[in-house]
Every structure is written in C-alpha cells, then in structure tokens.
Amino acid sequence: MSDRYAVIGNPVAHSRSPSIHARFAKQTGQDIEYGRLLAPLDGFVEAVERFRDAGGRGLNVTLPFKLEAFAWAARRSGRAQLAGAVNTLRFDRDGARGDNTDGAGLVRDLEDRLGLALAGRSVLILGAGGATRGVIGPLLEAGVARLTIANRTPSRAIELVDDFLRAAESRAPAGSALPGTPLPAGRLRGCGFDDAGGGHDLVVNATSAGLAGERLPIADALLAGAVLAYDMFYAARETAFVAQALAAGCPRACDGLGMLVEQAAESFLAWRGVRPLTAPVYEALRAEAA
C-alpha cells in the first residue's frame, strides 16, 4: 500500500499541493498517495490524529491551522521554533515532528529561480500574518541587511517583530545560522504602511488582499525603487499586486507559485529523504494554469 500524505486546512479544495506532490512522486519514483483533508474549524487535532492513526505518514498544514499544528507537534525544527508556526508534520515513531518550510521556499525561489542574491539587501514585507511569521528567520539567515515588516494594522507588525526577537533569543537552535542574535537595532522593524521608509530592493506582498483583487494603499515610489516585487499570492492570471507594481514602475514582478512549489519540495524532502527537481514542476503548473 502507498504511504499516505495530505494537506489539511479549511478551506482546502483550492489547494494545488496534491498536484505538486503527485508530480514529485512520479519524478522520484516514490510510492505515495497525497490527498486533501478538510478539518472543521474546531476539530484540527481530532482530524490529524484520525489521519495518523489510520496509517497516515505526514501532513501539510494550511490556513487557519499553522499555529495549532505548532502547539500540537511533539518536536519542532529550529525554523518552526523561530516562526512559531508549523506547515509540515511528519509522523515518526517517537511522535510528530513539526517543520516550517515557507521561508526556505521563498528564499529558494528568489535566489535560485529568480536569481536575486539576498545578502546585503533591504527587504520590505507587506503584511504581518502567518506567512510573514514563517519567512523572517530564513530571510535574515540569507543575509538580508534590513528587513521591514509593514502592516495595515501597525500594532500587529510591531508585535510580530517583538515575538520573533523573543523567540530568537530563547528558541534559536544551537548552531543556528541566524547571525547576530540579538539582532542589531534597526535590522528588523515593524510599522504601518505609511512608515515603511524607502530604498527597499525587494518588496514582498504577504497580505491576503490579493484574494479579493484589492490594491494595496502604498506609495508608488516604494515599488518603483525596487528591483523586484514579489507577490506570495498566486493565480492563473496576473495578480492585483503584480499589476500594481508594474504600473508603479517596478521593472520586475512575479507571483508566489514558485514559493509554493519550493516549500512543497522541502516538505517532500523531510518526508521521503529525497529532494525533487522543482523547475519542471513549476513549468508544468504554470502551463496548466495558462
């Protein structure tokens, strides 16, 4: 019988993860079956334990359960500790291990596929939700010189930065590549959209405004001055943020399909011990969407 995996969330019908993991399995010759698991909003733990007890080997976790998955996991990777959120569960004999692959996925997509070396860059992230939480540590580890988190509700960005700094001091794993903990003042800061400052090389949209196709209330100059605008949201058509960035004068903008494929490859590696090639899977999904 094939080893069973799934993505758990609510909603989950839209998830591209089954298609991605089916392609990874075929490419690497791994015998797995990967499905979707819709959990009731108040029934995450019960759904996970039922899946595990029926022989399931691992889960990807999506909205709105990443914090619950963090709390439930018996053991956690260093990057999950820093994020305070889990998007990958692996059911080992000695308990469930939680990991967070979102940040590694973003860094890999930016550096390997898009060719943007992050060391020394100034990065602005718009939004202070679960996705931002997962990418702060990996961006700093990649050598980003200045990381600004700007949010519609400024207090949430400030709280997120405070939480991260506390976690970095108390939970940063031994041997962590996170340089300079505690971080030098000003390297990481939270604020509102109006206080985002200027001179950012990369602007990342990590808000959920894209779901409704909404424009973000940020100055055109922020986008015009960047070398790349990156939308974590992805869609078959050009996303609202990609359109906004290009119209504002940003020379290059792309959506988050590459991050999705890369974070999935990190999960696959954690489960199966083999890293799939992501470029052909990215190309196939892009062609399928078109």
Ligand code: NAP
């Ligand atoms: P989340 O935890 O719900 O956070 C949502 C964030 O968006 C909050 O900061 C919220 O600000 C902000 N926001 C919502 N509507 C807004 C609007 N109209 N204008 C300005 N800000 C708005 O969501 P998440 O999990 O972080 O996900 C964020 C996005 O990243 C989603 O589009 C998701 O699909 C995407 N994502 C992609 C990948 C990938 O692999 N490509 C992985 C993870 C997430 P307030 O605090 O003011 O409410």
